[in-house]
Amino acid sequence: MREYLLVLCIAGAVTYLAVPLVRVVAIRWGAMAKVRDRDVHAIPTPRLGGVAMYLGIAAALMVAHVMPTLRRSFEQNSYTPAILIAGGLICALGAADDRWELDSLTKLTGQILAAGVMVIFGVQLLLIYIPFGNTGTIILGRDEAVGLTVLFCVVTVNAINFIDGLDGLAAGVSAISALAFFLYSYHLSQVGYGDVAFVPTLMSAVLAGACLGFLPHNFSPARIFMGDSGSMLIGLMLAASATTATSADSQGFQDLLGAFPLLLGLLIPLGVLAIPFVDLTMAVFRRVKAGRSPFSPDKMHLHHRLLEIGHSQRRAVLIIYFWAALLGFGFVAMSVTKSLGTVAAGIGGLAVVALLLMNLPRLRRGSP
Numbered sequence: 263m264r265e266y267l268l269v270l271c272i273a274g275a276v277t278y279l280a281v282p283l284v285r286v287v288a289i290r291w292g293a294m295a296k297v298r299d300r301d302v303h304a305i306p307t308p309r310l311g312g313v314a315m316y317l318g319i320a321a322a323l324m325v326a327h328v329m330p331t332l333r334r335s336f337e338q339n340s341y342t343p344a345i346l347i348a349g350g351l352i353c354a355l356g357a358a359d360d361r362w363e364l365d366s367l368t369k370l371t372g373q374i375l376a377a378g379v380m381v382i383f384g385v386q387l388l389l390i391y392i393p394f395g396n397t398g399t400i401i402l403g404r405d406e407a408v409g410l411t412v413l414f415c416v417v418t419v420n421a422i423n424f425i426d427g428l429d430g431l432a433a434g435v436s437a438i439s440a441l442a443f444f445l446y447s448y449h450l451s452q453v454g455y456g457d458v459a460f461v462p463t464l465m466s467a468v469l470a471g472a473c474l475g476f477l478p479h480n481f482s483p484a485r486i487f488m489g490d491s492g493s494m495l496i497g498l499m500l501a502a503s504a505t506t507a508t509s510a511d512s513q514g515f516q517d518l519l520g521a522f523p524l525l526l527g528l529l530i531p532l533g534v535l536a537i538p539f540v541d542l543t544m545a546v547f548r549r550v551k552a553g554r555s556p557f558s559p560d561k562m563h564l565h566h567r568l569l570e571i572g573h574s575q576r577r578a579v580l581i582i583y584f585w586a587a588l589l590g591f592g593f594v595a596m597s598v599t600k601s602l603g604t605v606a607a608g609i610g611g612l613a614v615v616a617l618l619l620m621n622l623p624r625l626r627r628g629s630p
Contacts, residue, residue, distance in 0.1 A: 421541070
């Protein structure tokens with residue numbers, strides 16, 4: 263645990279210190295977020311924050327490579343270098359978009375390319391354990407594994423991209439998601455499922471550190487945005503963590519708490535990423551129903567709706583943080599305890615509190 267905490271702190275410190283330099287570069291290079299009708303910020307703001315985050319992640323992984331325990335995550339397979347290379351590619355793509363605002367097709371092609379690099383180095387959904395009936399472990403063929411992995415990466419990348427609409431929103435939600443996934447994967451290693459030097463544990467730790475290091479510069483009022491260089495990098499790393507965590511054979515985990523933890527191997531990524539996934543699904547459905555492109559922008563995302571209700575930017579962000587933590591850590595709590603009823607009741611009670619907080623402005627006005 264000490265080594266994980268150290269790399270998390272390194273990722274956070276390097277990111278935090280790199281942001282001012284990246285901000286100067288963004289201003290001089292012209293990578294600025296202009297004020298548009300659908301935006302919330304009132305003045306042009308520099309982007310490229312993802313570059314600072316990538317520097318923090320790379321520095322932390324370099325240190326992890328020489329640590330007594332974490333170095334094993336590099337020796338067992340090529341997952342970590344593959345994710346770092348793919349992250350560099352998608353961060354560069356995002357940086358180009360931060361400067362020139364690329365079209366949706368170009369960005370989609372680049373996302374598929376970056377996901378393909380990970381797939382080539384073995385980061386694939388090769389097998390999934392289904393704890394229903396007599397199905398057992400489903401071994402995916404190469405074609406199915408490649409297609410599903412790339413699809414999952416692209417969806418996750420765009421889900422994080424879609425929620426990046428308020429100061430500190432994407433960075434905070436991603437930090438919460440990464441910390442929740444870190445606890446889940448670390449718990450699996452502690453109970454005998456996998457090595458303690460687990461690739462998804464390492465990736466989620468350094469990603470959490472980078473997001474936390476970036477957040478002080480990005481929380482309202484933001485002095486810099488992460489841009490697509492950051493949101494796409496985060497999405498790729500979260501997808502890679504989920505893929506490497508759920509691809510291993512979970513049958514050895516069966517005798518710990520029964521069948522439910524096996525199902526959690528499939529549900530944890532969805533629970534941790536529930537907020538961006540729900541927002542993405544609603545946005546795509548809304549736009550297709552209106553006869554527009556799924557990638558066409560609008561002002562009807564979850565954070566926009568909270569602003570319309572009457573919340574301030576900061577309060578809207580904090581409410582979404584609450585939901586992200588409730589769902590992410592709630593699913594993790596279900597995986598580490600035998601008192602599922604108690605945990606479910608706690609989650610239900612906190613969900614009621616979250617709903618009340620969301621509708622507080624309406625309740626104060628006496629609106630229906």
